[in-house]
Amino acid sequence: ETPNIDYVEEILKLKKEKNAVILAHYYQIDEIQEIADFVGDSLALAQQAAKTDADVIVFAGVHFMAETAKILNPTKKVLLPDLLAGCSLADSCPPESFAAFKKQHPDHLVVTYINCSAEIKALSDYVCTSSNAKKIIDSLPKEQPIIFAPDRNLGDYLNKETGREMLLWDGACMVHEAFSMEKLIDLYKEHPDAEIIAHPESEAHLLKVAKYIGSTSGLLNYVKNSEKNKFIVATEAGILFEMMQENPDKIIIPAPAKEDNTCACSECAYMKMNTMKKLYLCLKHELPNIEVESELAKKAIIPINRMLELSK
Numbered sequence: 001e002t003p004n005i006d007y008v009e010e011i012l013k014l015k016k017e018k019n020a021v022i023l024a025h026y027y028q029i030d031e032i033q034e035i036a037d038f039v040g041d042s043l044a045l046a047q048q049a050a051k052t053d054a055d056v057i058v059f060a061g062v063h064f065m066a067e068t069a070k071i072l073n074p075t076k077k078v079l080l081p082d083l084l085a086g087c088s089l090a091d092s093c094p095p096e097s098f099a100a101f102k103k104q105h106p107d108h109l110v111v112t113y114i115n116c117s118a119e120i121k122a123l124s125d126y127v128c129t130s131s132n133a134k135k136i137i138d139s140l141p142k143e144q145p146i147i148f149a150p151d152r153n154l155g156d157y158l159n160k161e162t163g164r165e166m167l168l169w170d171g172a173c174m175v176h177e178a179f180s181m182e183k184l185i186d187l188y189k190e191h192p193d194a195e196i197i198a199h200p201e202s203e204a205h206l207l208k209v210a211k212y213i214g215s216t217s218g219l220l221n222y223v224k225n226s227e228k229n230k231f232i233v234a235t236e237a238g239i240l241f242e243m244m245q246e247n248p249d250k251i252i253i254p255a256p257a258k259e260d261n262t263c264a265c266s267e268c269a270y271m272k273m274n275t276m277k278k279l280y281l282c283l284k285h286e287l288p289n290i291e292v293e294s295e296l297a298k299k300a301i302i303p304i305n306r307m308l309e310l311s312k
């Protein structure tokens with residue numbers, strides 16, 4: 001191991017040498033968001049991955065995001081700093097059980113949240129993210145029966161928003177189910193002038209008290225454009241970095257989690273597996289490298305492209 005290595009300097013050097021681009025999600029650690037060429041929500045990251053002319057895409061996010069990037073741009077080398085950076089929501093939808101469920105409802109179209117494996121995408125008619133889900137569902141005929149997977153909280157929220165009764169897969173994100181209503185109410189009593197805003201992966205009781213519900217970029221835009229100056233934010237804590245930078249004069253308070261953890265807010269252990277050291281090593285060795293079997297990729301790209309087409 002090299003002591004005192006300047007990761008920022010080395011990463012920038014390697015990036016140039018290899019014509020690499022670093023794409024990072026808002027849930028990444030601050031240092032990674034700072035060094036990234038592009039930071040965004042799931043949709044913006046997929047759009048960037050699809051159009052980049054870099055030779056190497058370093059995906060500072062979780063596995064399903066890097067896999068989607070590889071499917072969209074298969075001639076590029078796609079790197080994920082830690083191969084174990086998975087997703088509890090994607091894990092809550094195993095392909096065999098989902099295929100059996102789909103078989104039981106042959107008249108249904110399948111709309112899936114991008115937070116799922118390539119195998120699940122290959123079983124889908126449309127992919128969506130939290131920033132375009134409503135638009136995509138609204139584009140389908142009113143009478144069309146739909147299966148929505150894997151997130152039951154987002155699905156339930158979308159059923160209310162669209163007036164549909166989509167059949168929901170029973171999956172969830174552990175980070176967005178970790179918020180404590182009790183602590184949130186106490187916090188709100190201390191800050192009655194704050195607005196509660198939330199990501200739609202959160203549970204219905206929390207969404208009920210939220211003034212605004214949206215994707216990570218939706219939440220950022222809302223705070224930036226709001227007249228209010230105090231917010232309680234229910235999503236992964238990584239978003240605070242960009243939110244505080246964009247709004248130095250506003251008070252931003254993370255919604256409290258049930259379990260007391262280091263930051264008393266909710267953190268995604270998978271997103272936080274990526275570190276500057278791993279980012280440096282993955283660029284240096286061009287590993288771990290994400291591959292998607294070509295038959296699988298051919299099926300999975302269809303619903304992803306339908307989403308991108310509808311999101312222009």
Ligand code: 13P
Pocket residue numbers: 040041042043115129130131173199201214215216217
């Ligand atoms: P968005 O950035 O699209 O809102 O996604 C949130 C999320 O949980 C990603 O894992």
Ligand code: SF4
Pocket residue numbers: 027062086087088089090115173174175176236268269270271
């Ligand atoms: Fe998955 Fe939730 Fe982590 Fe996003 S925050 S990667 S949905 S576990």
